[in-house]
Amino acid sequence: MSKYGYLYRLVGAIAISSATLSLTLATVMRLPIAARSAKPLNLLTVSRPADPFREAIGQATRAATLAQNAFSPTDWNQVAMAWIEAVAWMQSVPPNSPKRVFAEKKVVEYLENFTQAQRRAAGNFGLSYPTLGSEILDRQLELYLSYIAAVGIPDVAIIGSSRALQGIDPSVLQQALAARGYPGLRIFNFSVNGATAQVVNFMLSKLLTPNQLPRMIIWADGLRAFNNGRFDRTYNEILNSPGYQLLMSGTRPTLGSQLPATAISEETFHAKQLYSYQPVVHHETWDDPGVMMPGILAQGGPGSSLFEAIDANGFRAVSTRFNPSVYYRQNPRVSGNYDGDYARFQLGGSQDAALRSVVALTKARRIPLLVVNLPVTNDYLDSSRSYRQQQFRQYMQNQARSLGFVWRDYSQGNLSRNEYFEDPSHLNRFGAAAVARQLAADQALRWPRRQ
Numbered sequence: 001m002s003k004y005g006y007l008y009r010l011v012g013a014i015a016i017s018s019a020t021l022s023l024t025l026a027t028v029m030r031l032p033i034a035a036r037s038a039k040p041l042n043l044l045t046v047s048r049p050a051d052p053f054r055e056a057i058g059q060a061t062r063a064a065t066l067a068q069n070a071f072s073p074t075d076w077n078q079v080a081m082a083w084i085e086a087v088a089w090m091q092s093v094p095p096n097s098p099k100r101v102f103a104e105k106k107v108v109e110y111l112e113n114f115t116q117a118q119r120r121a122a123g124n125f126g127l128s129y130p131t132l133g134s135e136i137l138d139r140q141l142e143l144y145l146s147y148i149a150a151v152g153i154p155d156v157a158i159i160g161s162s163r164a165l166q167g168i169d170p171s172v173l174q175q176a177l178a179a180r181g182y183p184g185l186r187i188f189n190f191s192v193n194g195a196t197a198q199v200v201n202f203m204l205s206k207l208l209t210p211n212q213l214p215r216m217i218i219w220a221d222g223l224r225a226f227n228n229g230r231f232d233r234t235y236n237e238i239l240n241s242p243g244y245q246l247l248m249s250g251t252r253p254t255l256g257s258q259l260p261a262t263a264i265s266e267e268t269f270h271a272k273q274l275y276s277y278q279p280v281v282h283h284e285t286w287d288d289p290g291v292m293m294p295g296i297l298a299q300g301g302p303g304s305s306l307f308e309a310i311d312a313n314g315f316r317a318v319s320t321r322f323n324p325s326v327y328y329r330q331n332p333r334v335s336g337n338y339d340g341d342y343a344r345f346q347l348g349g350s351q352d353a354a355l356r357s358v359v360a361l362t363k364a365r366r367i368p369l370l371v372v373n374l375p376v377t378n379d380y381l382d383s384s385r386s387y388r389q390q391q392f393r394q395y396m397q398n399q400a401r402s403l404g405f406v407w408r409d410y411s412q413g414n415l416s417r418n419e420y421f422e423d424p425s426h427l428n429r430f431g432a433a434a435v436a437r438q439l440a441a442d443q444a445l446r447w448p449r450r451q
Helices: 005-015 025-029 052-068 073-091 100-122 135-150 170-179 197-207 233-239 242-248 324-330 349-364 383-404 429-441
Strands: 156-159 187-189 217-221 369-373 406-409
Touching: 052 073, 052 100, 073 100, 156 170, 156 197, 170 187, 170 429, 197 233, 197 349, 233 242, 349 369, 349 383, 369 383, 383 406
Parallel strands: 156 187, 156 217, 217 369, 369 406
Antiparallel strands: none
């Protein structure tokens, strides 16, 4: 990774904080070091002090000290800001310095500590609303509303189940469309594990207000989301949730604090997405007071590890590559005849009604709707699944013609390569990038222009 890659990733982490620490890259470039009588720091054109390494250790020590007495989200925000400053000073150790290799290790550690502090800063901030029966829906809704407050209404929203959550990379799509002459589009992945057609209809028609709807929708999923013969657990959990009851009474979800009204530059917001990022690994080092002792932050912050893996644009990047010989040593090979997603296969009923409702909503609001059948591996498509997939493709082609939406079938072809998948039916980040690029390259698709 580029030596500045960590810092761009850091900007993204700040931007998605549930506390909405809406700092742009420019903000990070001018960290509040003046608060301790030093010059403001610009990370790219830094005026180095006599010993940036010593400055970094001093800031790390300050961060660790603050953490010892941090309780509220505000306290943890101060800890997080101190770690940012420590990262900035340590990164400014000159490349030709004999301390540089050691300093790079400290940057990794400090970023890890920042991440933990930032989670604590999220604290009690967020939705002042009871659960909707799905933690990932609760958290994605929180992030979506925060995104709107910080960046603005998405020009394009991706929606669907876990297959969509990790199946289309918004930042890759944004960059690919910019290269085609559609610069600066705001693209958000508002997908939720277990989302069926009924769940998607609920999210678009009941959960979001008309003013919160995106300008274009990419509904990315597959057969499972439209199979009316299987029990729709996610939708039923929503219907039985306290959040749903409150929503039906007329009280809508809101964030727990007033957010800045001015949206940040999309170019700045996406700067961190020019770099990939892998989770950092803590390295044992010298007796450095700037390294938090185990236990100070080990408990982690609120939310599941799944949500923590989701980036600022709602996308979950998975690096695992599907290797059948390894995968099936750890997981059973399930025939399509016994796959619950294909159980009692039926296209129609409530899921079909939900599809029709979504199409009607998008037409009434003049929101272009693109439905994408995401790829699966060839290994996954045994004779039973292949037959059902053929039925599903024919059904969606007919619905697209009769109801009037755009349909793209990516279930076959070059996108089905094993290297693009985490498991037989879920794409990894390489596949998600490939799908995004294929969408952007489709000359027949019409995209919104940034207003």
